[in-house]
Amino acid sequence: LHRGGFLGWMAGIGVFALLIGVLVNAAASLTQDNPQMVEYLHRLGGPGALSTVYFAVIMSYLGFAASTWAVTAMARVRGDESAGRAESVLATPVSRSGYIISQLGVIVVGIVVLLLVAGLLVGFGAGAVTGDWASMMSNALRGVAVQIPAALVIGAGVVALYGIAPRLVVGGGWAMVVAAFLLGPMGELFGLPQWVRSLSPFTHLPAVPAQPMRWGPVVVLAVVAAGLGTLAWWRFRRRDVEGS
Secondary structure (H helix, E strand, O other): OOHHHHHHHHHHHHHHHHHHHHOHHHHHHHHOOOHHHHHHHHHHHOOOOHHHHHHHHHHHHHHHHHHHHHHHHHHHHHHHHHOOHHHHHHOOOOOHHHHHHHHHHHHHHHHHHHHHHHHHHHHHHHHHHHOOHHHHHHHHHHHHHOOHHHHHHHHHHHHHHHHHOHHHHHHHHHHHHHHHHHHOHHHHHHOOOHHHHOOOHHHHOOOOOOOOOOHHHHHHHHHHHHHHHHHHHHHHOOOOOOOO
16 A cells, blocks of 8 residues: 555655765865855764765755654555544454554665665665775765664654654654754754754764764664654554444
8 A cells, every 4th residue: 555655756856865965075186265164063963074074964855754654654644544444444344453553664775775775775876886896885875874763752652642643744754854854954054952852863863974983873773663652552552443
């Protein structure tokens, strides 16, 4: 049921990721002539070569893109319920637990696949223009992999909204993605205080590959995502399912 939308998102994110890789050197060269942009990138990605910092910053945008797909996927699930199709499925031997776990599984696997494919394409594009295949591919995959826990927090949060109050999935899901983006990388640009920026899961991630890997925030975000998934499962098993 999700295949068509997922493949469309993969194609869109894939083209964007490939362009990011191809333009890595050009973007770094153009940015270095803009002191304000250089300062902004270093505040987000830390010290280091501008091309590496650019990699680290742009990877967070791919994380947001994968999170956005999760909102559209769960909006479809919400549509199935409001049209009565979920009620028909649950009238068969399919259990409530099996139904919500399958939806959660699609979101988790989809986010992971989208980000890993994006990382491969970024590395491929950057390797093609620089010739440094090993370094570019390593930087791209490490930079995109660290985004997975934060994207899963948003994805599991949307599933939790569906489990608690399905009518909030579309509005609440988009609000989560927009808020995470505005409070995350854009929060630095807006000069928001750190405690406000900390409300975005992406703020806590290490800016790999420009910064060393820190496992603490990654583990905490993974635990939060697991907790939200558990909440979605627990609540969906107890609420009424809407019929047509």
